[in-house]
Each structure stands twice: as C-alpha cells, then as structure tokens.
Amino acid sequence: MSGSRAAVAYGLARDAHAVSRALDLDGDALRARASRRLRALLDAAARAPFHASRMRDAGLLRAHALPDSELSAALAALAPVTKRELRDAGPAAFDGGRISGSWFSSLSSGSSGEPFRVHYTPRAWATLKHLVKLRSRRAAGMRLTDRVAILDAVALEQEGVSPLERAGRVRRISVFRPAAQVAAALAAFRPDVIYALPSALLEVARAHDDGAPRGGARHIFTSGELLTAAARITIERSFGAKLSDVYGTSETKEIAWECSAGSRHVNADVVLAEILADDGSVAPAGAEGDIVVTLLVNSAMPLVRYRTGDRGAILAGDCSCGRASPLLGVVLGREVDVLELPDGSTRSPYSLTMLLERIPALVQYQVVQTERDVLRVTAIAARDADRDELSRSITDALRGDLPPDVRIEVVLADHLSRGARAKIRVVQPLAAAQ
Ligand SMILES: [Zn+2]
Incomplete structure (x- = not known):
C-alpha cells in the first residue's frame, strides 16, 4: 500500500x-x-x-x-x-x-x-x-464502538503490532496458533465481533468442546472459504453469535x-x-x-x-x-479445481459439494483426488453424528455422480490441512495434489 x-x-x-x-x-x-x-x-x-x-x-x-x-x-x-x-x-x-x-x-x-x-x-x-x-457491517448490526477480533494468517510476531491494535479495539490472532490458544486469546480479548475463515472458527469450536474458555461475541463475519450449512450451525451454537458470510x-x-x-x-x-x-x-x-x-x-x-x-x-x-x-447464490470452487476422471469426463467442485452439502452430519470436508481414479474425502463429523453412517452417506452421495471405476475413500478426521493464506481448499484435483 x-x-x-x-x-x-x-x-x-x-x-x-x-x-x-x-x-x-x-x-x-x-x-x-x-x-x-x-x-x-x-x-x-x-x-x-x-x-x-x-x-x-x-x-x-x-x-x-x-x-x-x-x-x-x-x-x-x-x-x-x-x-x-x-x-x-x-x-x-x-x-x-x-x-x-x-x-x-x-x-x-x-x-x-x-x-x-x-x-x-x-x-x-x-x-x-x-x-x-x-x-x-453496520447493516448487519455492528457498532462503531465494537471490539473486533480478526483470526488471520499472520505470523505470531505480527500479532498486536498495527496502530489499530495498539489503540485497543482490534486484535489480530494468528490462525497458526493451536486452536486452544486461539480460544484463550479470544476469551482474554472479549470481542463483540469476530472476523475469520470458517475453518478457523470450527477449530476453535472443537477446542470449546474440549474445555477451552468461551470468549463469545455478538456477531461473526466469515469469508474466504466455502461455508456449509452444518458449519454455520456449529459456529453459531459454539460462539452463541449470529454469523454473516461475505x-x-x-x-x-x-x-x-x-x-x-x-x-x-x-x-x-x-x-x-x-x-x-x-x-x-x-x-x-x-x-x-x-x-x-x-x-x-x-x-x-x-x-x-x-x-x-x-x-x-x-x-x-x-x-x-x-x-x-x-x-x-452459493459461491465456491476455483475453476482450476475441476477434476478430470479416468473416463475423460470432468466434475466441477460445485457438483461434488452440492451432493455433500445435503448431509447434515457433515460439518466440514475436503475432497482430494489422490490418484486419477481415487477420491479421498476427509470429513469432520458433527459432534453427535453416527460416524459409520456418515461415511456411508458420503460414499452414497458421491457414488451416484461418479463413474464406477472411481474409488471413494472416506477418512474421518479432526483437522484439515491448510493451503495458501491458511485457507482450506475444499476440492483438490490430482495435478494440484502432486
Ligand atoms: Zn436482504
């Protein structure tokens, strides 16, 4: 600048x-x-x-x-x-x-x-x-006097150094910290408003479940990644806040x-x-x-x-x-993320995420094409979900849209790997994974 x-x-x-x-x-x-x-x-x-x-x-x-x-x-x-x-x-x-x-x-x-x-x-x-x-922000209910926490892809030594942060109403918290530390920093700062990637908030929500302190906030603004309906509900419940996506x-x-x-x-x-x-x-x-x-x-x-x-x-x-x-309407998927399958057909990230969006117990996921004929879905389940049933639902949802020779692997996990600017890339084709 x-x-x-x-x-x-x-x-x-x-x-x-x-x-x-x-x-x-x-x-x-x-x-x-x-x-x-x-x-x-x-x-x-x-x-x-x-x-x-x-x-x-x-x-x-x-x-x-x-x-x-x-x-x-x-x-x-x-x-x-x-x-x-x-x-x-x-x-x-x-x-x-x-x-x-x-x-x-x-x-x-x-x-x-x-x-x-x-x-x-x-x-x-x-x-x-x-x-x-x-x-x-004001139309969504934010006030000029609100304390704002920003969960961002900043290096740890960059936290707290900007003029706005030194004035005390804004606090940047690095998403490279463990989620329990992010939760503790939020609880200490007591923001009225939080800005963050959905994936960062989901990690903090899981830390809440594991006993980390809840800082709360009145309103949360997300951007930068796909926000699933299940993720929205999980975040709103965990923080007791209204969520708006940008x-x-x-x-x-x-x-x-x-x-x-x-x-x-x-x-x-x-x-x-x-x-x-x-x-x-x-x-x-x-x-x-x-x-x-x-x-x-x-x-x-x-x-x-x-x-x-x-x-x-x-x-x-x-x-x-x-x-x-x-x-x-729903906004997602980089054009470059189109998957090319063994039979020569292609699938847009949009078509796959539309199928997975219908599964209520699926909070967050990542689809990686590990081989030309293998899609691995790493899935994070809702807290009370039946994990075997969730795996089956994911396979069934994708099966109907994919050629029979494409294998679907489902891995239930607690954490997804992050890409550029700490974003979760929801669908990753073979070329990008290599
Ligand atoms: Zn409207």
Missing part, C-alpha cells in the same frame, strides 16, 4: 453519505447509478492500451454514447479477462498506460501462488476498503454481503456481477456459472469483466429485507 492518506480521507468524507445510502436505493436508481459508473469506467479503460485494443475488437469504444438499455448487451461482446492476462499486460492495463504515485495497491497470492498486484485510485480505495465494508476477492474487495434475512446482496453500486455459462454467454437467473465482475469505481487499473475464478449464480426473486440489489 502506498498513496496519500489525505486523499483517502478526502474520499471518505466525500463519499460516505452516498455509499451508505446506496443500500436503500430502489432497483431503477441502483441500475442508473451502475450504468453511469460503467460508462466512466469504460472511458478510463479506453485510455489503457491493453483494454483499448480489446474494446476496439468488441466494438465497445463508443460505449459512453449508448443508452442504458443497450449497455449490458454491448459489454457482453467484450471477452472476459483473467488474472494472468492482466498480470502479463503490466502497465498497459493501467489508465494512461503507466502507474501513478498517488495510487494504492494490494497484492494477492491466490491458490495459484503467483502474486498479482491491483492498483486503485485513492477515492476507489476509500470506497472499497472502508465505506462499502462499513455499510454492510464474498469477495482480494482484487475486487467485497462483492456481496449477507443481510439479516440471510441473502447475499451484490454491492451493485460499486461492482457489476455477471454469471457466464460454459459457452461464454450470460447465464439466466438461477443458473450456475463463472462469476465475472466489473469493478465500477476504480479507474486506475480497470477490472472489466474480470474472471474471479469462482462459481455461483444470480438468484431470481427478491429478498424479504426489501433491498433491491441482486442476490448471489
């Missing part, structure tokens, strides 16, 4: 009211705001050589002249872009073709392990890193947040989310596909139809909370 703090402070002051009020906009006003921002973004993209040539090929260079009704169809002519393409483009993907000293940036590693840096204008940074997060990526920041009615609302004023079918067309409501997003407020390094690598669906219908923003 670089850039000017004064410019961010200005962005915060200038946009705080509009960003917070955007949650209450009706559908027409929300779409109008998104269209206006999309036009401005495309103007910035046309100043970046990498995007300009792609937009020319798609006939999109004069998008600012199109009426709202034609804008989304015009955008659909533009091929989606991957992290690798943007990384290879370098400064050609920046507004004006070069970096500015006033920009902020963040670096992501991701499951591929290749670092990728995204640059933001100070105003976009203020909106995406601060205002959008703040409004969804979906985002380190490049785009938060894409969708969970309201108190349990729906995941897209932050449609700052990000346009599209679901693409396998043939590249925009999928209809309810249909699963690749999540592709356009970040509407950042002109520094435009992300236009950017492939998140995740799968999901835009749901039909409205949320009972009354907010007009689109609803995002």
Whole structure:
C-alpha cells in the first residue's frame, strides 16, 4: 500500500453519505447509478492500451454514447479477462498506460501462488476498503464502538503490532496458533465481533468442546472459504453469535454481503456481477456459472469483466429485507479445481459439494483426488453424528455422480490441512495434489 492518506480521507468524507445510502436505493436508481459508473469506467479503460485494443475488437469504444438499455448487451461482446492476462499486460492495463504515485495497491497470492498486484485510485480505495465494508457491517448490526477480533494468517510476531491494535479495539490472532490458544486469546480479548475463515472458527469450536474458555461475541463475519450449512450451525451454537458470510476477492474487495434475512446482496453500486455459462454467454437467473465482475469505481487499473475464478449464480426473486440489489447464490470452487476422471469426463467442485452439502452430519470436508481414479474425502463429523453412517452417506452421495471405476475413500478426521493464506481448499484435483 502506498498513496496519500489525505486523499483517502478526502474520499471518505466525500463519499460516505452516498455509499451508505446506496443500500436503500430502489432497483431503477441502483441500475442508473451502475450504468453511469460503467460508462466512466469504460472511458478510463479506453485510455489503457491493453483494454483499448480489446474494446476496439468488441466494438465497445463508443460505449459512453449508448443508452442504458443497450449497455449490458454491448459489454457482453467484450471477452472476459483473467488474472494472468492482466498480470502479463503490466502497465498497459493501467489508465494512461503507466502507474501513478498517488495510487494504492494490494497484492494477492491466490491458490495459484503467483502474486498479482491491483492498483486503485485513492477515492476507489476509500470506497472499497472502508465505506462499502462499513455499510454492510453496520447493516448487519455492528457498532462503531465494537471490539473486533480478526483470526488471520499472520505470523505470531505480527500479532498486536498495527496502530489499530495498539489503540485497543482490534486484535489480530494468528490462525497458526493451536486452536486452544486461539480460544484463550479470544476469551482474554472479549470481542463483540469476530472476523475469520470458517475453518478457523470450527477449530476453535472443537477446542470449546474440549474445555477451552468461551470468549463469545455478538456477531461473526466469515469469508474466504466455502461455508456449509452444518458449519454455520456449529459456529453459531459454539460462539452463541449470529454469523454473516461475505464474498469477495482480494482484487475486487467485497462483492456481496449477507443481510439479516440471510441473502447475499451484490454491492451493485460499486461492482457489476455477471454469471457466464460454459459457452461464454450470460447465464439466466438461477443458473450456475463463472462469476465475472466489473469493478465500477476504480479507474486506475480497470477490472472489466474480470474472471474471479469462482462459481455461483444470480438468484431470481427478491429478498424479504426489501433491498433491491441482486442476490448471489452459493459461491465456491476455483475453476482450476475441476477434476478430470479416468473416463475423460470432468466434475466441477460445485457438483461434488452440492451432493455433500445435503448431509447434515457433515460439518466440514475436503475432497482430494489422490490418484486419477481415487477420491479421498476427509470429513469432520458433527459432534453427535453416527460416524459409520456418515461415511456411508458420503460414499452414497458421491457414488451416484461418479463413474464406477472411481474409488471413494472416506477418512474421518479432526483437522484439515491448510493451503495458501491458511485457507482450506475444499476440492483438490490430482495435478494440484502432486
Ligand atoms: Zn436482504
């Protein structure tokens, strides 16, 4: 991160009211705001050589002249872009073709392990890193005075050193500590709110069961991994807290947040989310596909139809909370995690997790393709579950979807192995396991 703090402070002051009020906009006003921002973004993209040539090929260079009704169809002519393409483009993907000293940036590693840096204008940074997060936390019931514990993939010596932590209201706790130590640190800090990966909270919940002290919290926010229905129940019961799940990526920041009615609302004023079918067309409501997003407020390094690598669906219908923003269905699975089976067929992580999601006694799991014809499911059972029956349920659930020559091994465990940034990779194909 670089850039000017004064410019961010200005962005915060200038946009705080509009960003917070955007949650209450009706559908027409929300779409109008998104269209206006999309036009401005495309103007910035046309100043970046990498995007300009792609937009020319798609006939999109004069998008600012199109009426709202034609804008989304015009955008659909533009091929989606991957992290690798943007990384290879370098400064050609920046507004004006070069970096500015006033920009902020963040670096992501991701499951591929290749670092990728995204640059933001100070105003976009203020909106995406601060205002959008703040409004969804506040809508979920968080207060400005809350004490916040963050279970994070930080080295032990990095705990407690940031300015916010020294001020006393925030505490980072390393997930590399044993779960009993994490539980003890939470109990000592007494947070009102906890941010964490679901897997880290499940480990603490098991430590609670084994007698570790319960710190409690009023609200828990999870992100970064698949959250199963069973995991949600286990975590809420163990901590006595309400849980809300957030979906985002380190490049785009938060894409969708969970309201108190349990729906995941897209932050449609700052990000346009599209679901693409396998043939590249925009999928209809309810249909699963690749999540592709356009970040509407950042002109520094435009992300236009950017492939998140995740799968999901835009749901039909409205949320009972009354907010007009689109609803995002289950989000999981990196595209690269597709399994190739001995008969030449493939399975998406989504299809496997949908089958396993239906098993109530299965709290957490990981599917690893150890051989081309062997899938090993490491499973963590609910506390009162019949373990033999759980093993059978897992085998039966997957059996119906897999060729007969694929062997299914089920291992009941207390712990799953962690990957990059301490995340649990739910489905791991053969190539990645080697
Ligand atoms: Zn809602």
